[in-house]
Amino acid sequence: MAKGGLAIEITNARGGALSGKLHIELEPHAQAIGGDAMEVSFDVSGHKRFEISNISCHDGPGTLYAFRLTADGYRPYSFFQLMKPRAQNLASEARVQLMANPKQVSDITAAGFKDLPPTFRRALESAVMVGLAPEDRDLVGLSGSALYDAMGPMRKASLLNLVAKGLHSSTERMASLVRSPAILRQDRCFAEVDPALHAKLSRSDRFKSAPGALHKPPPGFVLMDSFKSRDSHANLQVTFMRHTDSDIMWADIDIDEASGFEHGFEVIRNAVIDGRTNPYLVRELLLLAVDHQTIDPGYDFVFR
Numbered sequence: 001m002a003k004g005g006l007a008i009e010i011t012n013a014r015g016g017a018l019s020g021k022l023h024i025e026l027e028p029h030a031q032a033i034g035g036d037a038m039e040v041s042f043d044v045s046g047h048k049r050f051e052i053s054n055i056s057c058h059d060g061p062g063t064l065y066a067f068r069l070t071a072d073g074y075r076p077y078s079f080f081q082l083m084k085p086r087a088q089n090l091a092s093e094a095r096v097q098l099m100a101n102p103k104q105v106s107d108i109t110a111a112g113f114k115d116l117p118p119t120f121r122r123a124l125e126s127a128v129m130v131g132l133a134p135e136d137r138d139l140v141g142l143s144g145s146a147l148y149d150a151m152g153p154m155r156k157a158s159l160l161n162l163v164a165k166g167l168h169s170s171t172e173r174m175a176s177l178v179r180s181p182a183i184l185r186q187d188r189c190f191a192e193v194d195p196a197l198h199a200k201l202s203r204s205d206r207f208k209s210a211p212g213a214l215h216k217p218p219p220g221f222v223l224m225d226s227f228k229s230r231d232s233h234a235n236l237q238v239t240f241m242r243h244t245d246s247d248i249m250w251a252d253i254d255i256d257e258a259s260g261f262e263h264g265f266e267v268i269r270n271a272v273i274d275g276r277t278n279p280y281l282v283r284e285l286l287l288l289a290v291d292h293q294t295i296d297p298g299y300d301f302v303f304r
Helices: 118-125 134-139 144-150 153-166 196-202 279-287
Strands: 002-012 021-028 038-043 049-057 063-071 077-083 095-098 105-109 178-185 188-193 207-210 221-229 236-243 249-255 261-263 266-268 300-303
Touching: 002 077, 021 049, 038 049, 049 063, 063 095, 077 095, 105 153, 118 144, 118 178, 134 144, 134 178, 153 178, 153 188, 153 236, 153 249, 153 279, 178 249, 196 221, 196 236, 196 249, 207 236
Parallel strands: 002 095
Antiparallel strands: 002 049, 021 038, 021 063, 063 077, 105 300, 178 188, 188 249, 207 221, 221 236, 236 249, 261 266
């Protein structure tokens, strides 16, 4: 049987090299002519380009294969590839970007407080944290660098996601009108905002009205309305609430879960932990954005 070869670029969601082991399985399509199943493994060692040779294929029309890629810490990725008898076939996927498996992430590495965007630092320095639930109470009384350092990986990842998205043009750079956080969780941030933000989003073509009934206001606040960015996935939702005895305005800010985001034959819907959005998957969705410029929250994963 004739033989063919394939060279393919495989990276993480940011476009960087993987680490550890990469395993590739090849299986001829059920209706394909010729071909043989095979498996190859690579020690990645910082490489992005991988070559597979001696792939059996029909001498003529070629053989359609299903490729399945697995790597330490990442979700599997699958695609079809027509193999013809030539030294190097044209890859059907110019570059495969693997998504991290949130369950395999144990920690993150992120910029220090002094290296954060000035708008972000000022907001943290003016923070007045509220202990609305037991999970919030360890941050009460903290602000600035002490608050940033005490968040832990999931809350820090969530906030970095929100800041990156909120400073992007697709959200009208709304983060510049966030005054100070009050509650930080793995899936959202409650913060005092400039009332001008409400007017800005209500007239923006980049946002649409959204249901806000599931966003319960804290004691002393009443729900106003909610807006969601017009993205196909990783939408920013901003739900406004006003204090009953003053003009103080808060917003519940979160990145909504993915709806049918396709990645390598797999339909991705947000991984959840205790019913909440997983911020590690949100990072991958922001990096793999298909309808606007890639958004990079600026932190890296530490895998188990």
